[in-house]
Amino acid sequence: MSIPHYKQLHQLLKQQILTGTFQEGALLPSENELCATHHITRATVRQALDELVKEKLIYKHRGKGSVVSPRRKSLGLLSFKGFSEVVGASHTPVNTEILHKPTIQPWPEDFFYPLSEREIEVGCIYLERLRFADNHPVMLEYTYIPTIDLSGFLEYNLGKDSLFETLHVHYNLDIINVEQDIRAIVADKNTTDQLGLMTGAPVLHIYRRYGTNRTDFYIYSSLYCNTTHYALSNSFDS
Amino acid sequence: MSIPHYKQLHQLLKQQILTGTFQEGALLPSENELCATHHITRATVRQALDELVKEKLIYKHRGKGSVVSPRRKSLGLLSFKGFSEVVGASHTPVNTEILHKPTIQPWPEDFFYPLSEREIEVGCIYLERLRFADNHPVMLEYTYIPTIDLSGFLEYNLGKDSLFETLHVHYNLDIINVEQDIRAIVADKNTTDQLGLMTGAPVLHIYRRYGTNRTDFYIYSSLYCNTTHYALSNSFDS
DNA sequence: GAGTGGTCTAGACCACCTG
DNA sequence: AGGTGGTCTAGACCACTCG
Known part of the structure; x- marks a missing residue:
């Protein structure tokens, strides 16, 4: 496994956002859900999500979840x-x-x-x-x-x-x-x-x-x- | 302790960089050293350093350490x-x-x-x-x-x-x-x-x-x- | 109260660089 | 070989949001 797990997850989620699997304003699966479905720990999931935040593809709300940002113009x-x-x-x-x-x-x-x-x-x-x-x-x-x-x-x-x-x-x-x-x-x-x-x-x-x-x-x-x-x-x- | 440890460390290092305690091109203390001196774990130290990287105040070299960036103009x-x-x-x-x-x-x-x-x-x-x-x-x-x-x-x-x-x-x-x-x-x-x-x-x-x-x-x-x-x-x- | 993200611990193995 | 940062695990407690 040469590609790190967090990068794989990041790429997957990015594609799903860009191709509309997750729409603007929609909630991503929670961090714990992503842990379970991908058999990785929360630190790794958070690393992937941090990348998405950096790219402004999502933003986070404590207590709510990770929200897909409006498409930037x-x-x-x-x-x-x-x-x-x-x-x-x-x-x-x-x-x-x-x-x-x-x-x-x-x-x-x-x-x-x-x-x-x-x-x-x-x-x-x-x-x-x-x-x-x-x-x-x-x-x-x-x-x-x-x-x-x-x-x-x-x-x-x-x-x-x-x-x-x-x-x-x-x-x-x-x-x-x-x-x-x-x-x-x-x-x-x-x-x-x-x-x-x-x-x-x-x-x-x-x-x-x-x-x-x-x-x-x-x-x-x-x-x-x-x-x-x-x-x-x-x-x-x- | 209302201010998170990683933010405190981030602020401290930022001040030390901006005031010249760490010069351009100098190496910051290693992550393990920072763990020891501040009595925190590496994940927390890395969170602080990640902030500095985001601000382009430092960059990292695997196997070498964290280097203070040239002052941006x-x-x-x-x-x-x-x-x-x-x-x-x-x-x-x-x-x-x-x-x-x-x-x-x-x-x-x-x-x-x-x-x-x-x-x-x-x-x-x-x-x-x-x-x-x-x-x-x-x-x-x-x-x-x-x-x-x-x-x-x-x-x-x-x-x-x-x-x-x-x-x-x-x-x-x-x-x-x-x-x-x-x-x-x-x-x-x-x-x-x-x-x-x-x-x-x-x-x-x-x-x-x-x-x-x-x-x-x-x-x-x-x-x-x-x-x-x-x-x-x-x-x-x- | 149940679920979410925010913070943190205490370990581990790896790839890379330098002496 | 020994130290560095890169990645990852398996837990934990907290503040916040919502029904």
């Missing part, structure tokens, strides 16, 4: 806030239009992040999307994904915000980390056209690198945001 | 990257000039975040700082701190980046969370003057709200950044 990586609502307001719905369908191609010259040899070798999947908040274009997004073990990717439909969802479901690829460089610049012609701005308007420009649960596998994005009416909003801990 | 909340270095480069040194010393005053009208009644009642400490990277002004910062249990604060010298350091050392106040709204705007006259920019130059504008280990105690900042030569850079997990 996109980490605040891509949320917009109305100019006036500022805080606590409901987020406006975001739609997405694909300007350039995912295609395999070489990396651009002078790419904005240094790439590993392996990344350069395999090339990348490139796609271009335009995001709308409240039916106004707010963000132009260029995304680059290394073509590593992603067979069949081009066939999936990325209609909505489903890029990360697709990667998660089909390739077990999760985003665990984001690094970003942010600047305010004067938009060029193509950008002003796409975002419906005047010449010379200021836009937010962001280079992003997403880290994943595969070591040395990163996803890159270059973003241009019209922040005239909506602010780009995010929050983070620690 | 300001959470990437305020780091700038040279335009060309982009990633992995050493950060340029940041200096700070105080434009307006901390003074107690009422909150501005139409403050950028909704305030609680208690916050409005007590007023705020207001200060204004200008940050330099490589001797160029890059960021104009307006900060508002509710005047709650901060007696003596005005006497401390905030010469450098020491605002959060001061709050931690003297008031045991830690930043645990940041929420920010980011926009690209055209700088007004005062901002261009302070940041040494041309009229009409785009600047990054950020509203920030810092959450702390005191519930319902927030610190607010409004930031204007010149990103012509340096990008505002941050990274976050999960």
